[in-house]
Amino acid sequence: MSTTTHRHHERRISPVFLAILAVMGVTGWAVWTDFAALPGLAVFLFVTSAWIVSLCLHEYAHARTALAGGDITVGAKGYLTLNPLAYTHAVLSIILPVLFVIMGGIGLPGGAVFIERNRVRGRWKHSLISAAGPLANVAFAVVCTAPFWLDALDGVPPAFRYALAFLAFLQVTAALLNFLPVPGLDGYGVVEPYLSYRFKRLIEPYAPYGFFVVIALLFVPAINGAFFDGVDALMRALGVPELTRACGSRLYRFWEGTPEVCAV
Template identity: 75%
Template sequence: MTTVTTRRSDRRISPVFLGIVAVTAVTGWATWTGFAAQPGVAVFLFVTAAWIVSLCLHEYAHARTALHGGDVTVGAKGYLTLNPLKYTHAVLSIVLPVIFVIMGGIGLPGGAVFIERGRIQGRWKHSLISAAGPLTNVVFALVCTAPFWLDALDGVPADFRFALAFLALLQVTAAILNFLPVPGLDGYGVIEPWLSYGVRRQVEPFAPFGLLFVFALLMVPSVNGVFFDAIYAVLDTLGVGDVERYCGEDLYRFWQGTSDFCAAVS
């Protein structure tokens, strides 16, 4: 049996994370009530802050699962505090995903925390550690879309509904991208323990370029179309229609001006 030993301070939630949660709550309230003079600003801040919260939870899920799998060093590294500044790849985990959301409206997979895999015994544990992060995005997407698939939208303001739809889109894209069995992504980490040693050695040099390869493929129109068709199909299944998704992204990019259509349905 694995003994989990971490100091209490290693598990104390960071004030940085609490501050991000506070921004999410305040801007979510502003989006709901229409308090902001410019609704798009409130939506932008709410979605961005909530997206960072989900990124922190994604990395925390990796670390917490690794802790129970046998890597007791994750606590001393600060991974259990939910502090985004403690991640090994802070730029990949937080900064770059936020930039991609602002520029392209896509949920970029973050860089995983550094796990000392040699401390962990058992292939299932290794697979679960890799799967824990994107599963967090799946749960986040289900929470965001709950009002839609529960048919509980009565009384939910349009702007808040649109913001949830766009946030759900980001979570679905992050989950699908992360689960791709491409070296360097969590999906490959799930299957890697089950591959032969020879195959893993051959694939290892390509891991740093896996994400670049995926985005190069997404630049191909036919591949891009298939990918987003899958995203929209998942959102449709969760009750999020094209109008909500489109207007959520439209409001998020408030600096481009809100379309007449979305302004009319708000």
């Protein structure tokens, strides 16, 4: 196999990702046209599949930026195919974030792809690799909220509007949490290259627990309230009313029932 053919194979989009993308497209069409007998189920499938797509793009952004930075091994690991089954921590990267959306309606940061950092030269490249993932979430949020801040909602069915608002909410929460400068999250990876060697050695033993500490802190009422107040303020700045996002969340968890104010 020639080098060019081998590289093309390493970057060929995975059938698994294409299947998830197809589910997103079909269920998105069902939400838009009100084709489904259970609109809540259609919203659930649409948002869940779109959320998985965004997680794949998040990890792909890390890998693609690492490739540009000098880590040529990411292709052989399957990271450039957008296949969620190729990730080093599939449970942390895909399964756990999906479960958190179902249970709590929050965009949980996932585990990262494994980057061989010793192949990357330049502190700014290391920072950019870490920032690329949450920036993908930011881009996804911008796309989801575009109809709102462009005032282009005429003709958009209520159920689809609610679904977009909730999906944008997940992207915003994921980006904000990921950008926290906490060991184990991408935000720490952004600042780590500029920290002293002594400080990094001091923090290193606690890095595996940073992710879980953040999740635990979100159960503290004062911290939880402040975080989600900030998220709601950002969503309003993007033109998304809090009620629209809340209706999207309730419609997504259709098994809990949908209030009359969110009728579709």
